[in-house]
Amino acid sequence: MPERGEGTIVERPLRLDYDYTAGLAQSRFLKGIAQKKILGERCPKCGKVYVGSRGSCPTDGVATDGGEVDLPHKGTLTTFCVVNVPFAGQSVECPYASGYILLDGADIPLMGLIQEIPHDQVRMGLRVEAVWEDEVGPTLQSIKYWKPTGEPDADYETYKMHL
Amino acid sequence: MVLRATGKAGSPFAAVLGRRPVRTISASGAAAYLGEAMRDVAIVATAQSPALRKEERRNEVEILMPVIHELRENAKLDQDDIGFTVSGSCDYLQGQPFAFVTALDAIGPWPPIDESHVEMDGAWALYEAWVRLQHGDIDTALVYSFGKSSPGDIRRILTLQLDPYYLVPMWPDPVALAALQARALLESDGVSEKDMAEVVARSRKHAKDNPNAQLKGDVDVDQLLNEPMYLSPLRKHDCPPITDGAAAVILAAGDKAREITDRPAWIRGIDHRIEPHSLGVRDLTDSPSTRKAGEVAGVGSGKVDVAELYAPFSHQEIILRRALGLGDGVNVNPSGGALAANAVMVAGLLRVIEAAQRIMDGSADRAVAHATSGPALQQNLVAVLEGE
Ligand SMILES: [Zn+2]
Numbered sequence: 291m292p293e294r295g296e297g298t299i300v301e302r303p304l305r306l307d308y309d310y311t312a313g314l315a316q317s318r319f320l321k322g323i324a325q326k327k328i329l330g331e332r333c334p335k336c337g338k339v340y341v342g343s344r345g346s347c348p349t350d351g352v353a354t355d356g357g358e359v360d361l362p363h364k365g366t367l368t369t370f371c372v373v374n375v376p377f378a379g380q381s382v383e384c385p386y387a388s389g390y391i392l393l394d395g396a397d398i399p400l401m402g403l404i405q406e407i408p409h410d411q412v413r414m415g416l417r418v419e420a421v422w423e424d425e426v427g428p429t430l431q432s433i434k435y436w437k438p439t440g441e442p443d444a445d446y447e448t449y450k451m452h453l
Numbered sequence: 454m455v456l457r458a459t460g461k462a463g464s465p466f467a468a469v470l471g472r473r474p475v476r477t478i479s480a481s482g483a484a485a486y487l488g489e490a491m492r493d494v495a496i497v498a499t500a501q502s503p504a505l506r507k508e509e510r511r512n513e514v515e516i517l518m519p520v521i522h523e524l525r526e527n528a529k530l531d532q533d534d535i536g537f538t539v540s541g542s543c544d545y546l547q548g549q550p551f552a553f554v555t556a557l558d559a560i561g562p563w564p565p566i567d568e569s570h571v572e573m574d575g576a577w578a579l580y581e582a583w584v585r586l587q588h589g590d591i592d593t594a595l596v597y598s599f600g601k602s603s604p605g606d607i608r609r610i611l612t613l614q615l616d617p618y619y620l621v622p623m624w625p626d627p628v629a630l631a632a633l634q635a636r637a638l639l640e641s642d643g644v645s646e647k648d649m650a651e652v653v654a655r656s657r658k659h660a661k662d663n664p665n666a667q668l669k670g671d672v673d674v675d676q677l678l679n680e681p682m683y684l685s686p687l688r689k690h691d692c693p694p695i696t697d698g699a700a701a702v703i704l705a706a707g708d709k710a711r712e713i714t715d716r717p718a719w720i721r722g723i724d725h726r727i728e729p730h731s732l733g734v735r736d737l738t739d740s741p742s743t744r745k746a747g748e749v750a751g752v753g754s755g756k757v758d759v760a761e762l763y764a765p766f767s768h769q770e771i772i773l774r775r776a777l778g779l780g781d782g783v784n785v786n787p788s789g790g791a792l793a794a795n796a797v798m799v800a801g802l803l804r805v806i807e808a809a810q811r812i813m814d815g816s817a818d819r820a821v822a823h824a825t826s827g828p829a830l831q832q833n834l835v836a837v838l839e840g841e
Contacts, residue, residue, distance in 0.1 A: 302622050304613075308548035308605045313512025344558060345515040351532065351561025353518060 315345035315354060320428035328420070330396050332357030338397040342430075363420040365393035365400075366444040367436075368452050372409050387412040391436055392452050399452060400430075406437035415443035494586045495710040495717030496809040496838070498528035501700040504667040504794030507603040508697040513547060517559040517599045517699045524595070524701045528713050532561050535703070536591025539569040541578035541598040542798050545610045556599060567591075574598065575700065575802030576763075576824030576834050582704050583723055592709035597701035600798035607695055607797060615828060616730060627765075628692055630829045632684045634737040635768040639686055641738045644771055646686060650677040652767040653690045653792055660789025667694050667794040690792070693765040698796035700803050718809035718820070718838045722750030725834035727827070737829055743776040746835040747821075752777050755839075758817035759784045761804035763824045765791045772830065773823060783821075787811065801825065805836060812840045 312320060315331060319342050322329035330339040331354035333347035340347065341361065343354045370389030373382075387409045390399035404412050405421075418436040426432035500523040502516055525531065532538075538560060544552040553570045562568060569585075571577045575598025582594035608626035615621050638644050651674055660669035672690075683689040703713070710717040726742035726749075728735050747753070760783050764770035774785065788807035791800045801824025808822035818840050826832040 300618070300622070302617070304621075306545070306548060306605055306609060309603070310548075311509065311512050311601070311604060313515050314510055315515070316512070317510075344555070345512060346518055346558045347561075348558040349561065349563040351518065351521065351559055353515075 313345050315343040319343065323430065323432050324426055324428040326422055326426055328361045328363060328393060330359040330361045331355065332359055339395060340398050341393060341396045341400055359395065361393045361395055364439060365391045365396070365418060366449050367404060367412070367414060367416040367418055368392050368399055368449045369414060370404060370412050372412065385409050391418055392449055397452065402433060403435040405435040413443070415446060415449070417441040417444060492587055492589060492706045493719055494583055494704055494706050495719045496702050496805070497705045497710050497713040497717050498524055498703040499806040499810055500524035500527060501665055501803060501806060502698045503665045504696045504698045504796060506667060506695060508601060513552065513556055513599050513601060514558045516697070517556060517597065520699045520701050521559050521597060524703060528703045530593065530703065532566065535593050535595045537567050537582060537585045537594040539571070539578045539582050539594065539596055541571045541573050541575035541802065542600060543572055545613065546600050546602060546605060546797060548605055574798050574800065574824050574826050576805055577725065577826065579702065579704070579802060579805055580723060580725060580834060583720060586704060586706050592706045594704045595701065596704065596802065597699070598799045598802045599699035600796045601697040602695045602797045603697050627828065628684050628687065630732065631692070631766040632687045634829045635686050635691070635766065638738045638768050638772065644768070646678060647674060648771060649691055649767040650674045652770045653677055656786055656789050656792040659787050660793035663788045663793065665794065666789045667696055669789060669793060687766065691767040693791050693795035696794045696796040698794065698799050700799050700806055702802070702806055702809070714813065716813050716815060716840055718812035719841065721837045721839050723834070723836040724749035725832065727832040730831070732828060738772065740772050740776040740830050740833060743773055743823065743830070743833040743835065746833050747777045750835045750837045752821050752835060752837055755819050757783045757821050758819050759787055759808060759811050760821040761786055761788060761790065761808040761823065763791055763801045763804045765795055767792060769830055777821065777823070777835070801834065808838050812838050815840070
């Protein structure tokens, strides 16, 4: 037995692998992305438009199928953060800005990188548009990043309910 | 007086997840606490998804949503009419932290609902709902449970509920532990491999009448015994199938239950007991926790027409029948049981549903429902249901 205060460290590697089921709604969304379309789904009850819907309106608990909305590739940056600390598996060099983009006509934001603007000028209300990869597939990485449109910033009132 | 039960308690995953286990009040404890003031609580509506080997198209929310909608329609209740909502599931199945929270997307929890969750089979969520209804301030509760066993390796996942220091490093999975248990049983006394095969044949035969079952049909006992060993002394058919599915029930108290349905399935007794985590200190050929829970729930105080037992492995049904003192006159697992479909986290709640359904349709007057959790029948819940 070890003395009091001593201990034994045991390495115990542990790994679980999964087949991810995207589900019907996310499959519709990802198939849209593969055609350079950003498809939202409208809740039949409250009318909210979900982008990357998981199949139901989380407020009402009803299916969002049948309410497909082809959304514009343009929206408002509602919130963001500038990443200064490197972490494992990072694909972009620090510092960079990552934020929530509320597409025009959508009720839930998408997450994306904000580029073609110095990171210290990134701000809430910034109007941005999608820059697509040349080769697109059923993955959100098909959107390379979001860049400023040059339009005036959106009024806080227009997106304050989406923060 | 406030009686507060909470989820997560006793969860075999509690240690793994680092959650602090919280003490629950057992049914007997609650009875002692409340004296004669126990409220009559009944199952008034049920719904379940078909059991599928691999649900490749729909995610958990998409499986659950139609079940919840059908359930509330059956009871003619909206979510607003429900006093308490509680789920039983395991995030490890989905491989996503807080999967149990995202499942609420299927419920419609707005305006805000009173809601809880147990990281256990839905039968324990039903237990929490039953305790919550004893508080007396609400009359209805919705219990749901979902589980896709197919996305991950269910045998590896369930291994993680074992002692992480001494057992998990050896990865003894549930099939291996069941094989040890079956071997101990076969060597202890009059149980034979033929007895096990008979359980399987009856299960498959019963499942023919269950539109939601996964494995069904007429199989010959001798034929089963000619099958090769899978993990001795278990043959493949002694083990449960891998299943994806969801199920839900509505509980109601007193007159509210009679208002919702003509023949509620009254919960006359319910109790759950747990044995030590360490397999080495248990007698695997017996289930003292089931026996104790059965005594407290009152299994022996009347004739039992139907028993739905959550025995994922054929020999476990034999252990459970003995522990509950169920004789030959009892119709055991008319649904086909867990050998016909075994959506992990759902299968225990399904036993309660299948038992309740037989009370509600008038084909039985008194039924026993059993659920298990943990390795090799570690923890067991028993409920006695009756018609009026
Ligand atoms: Zn809605």
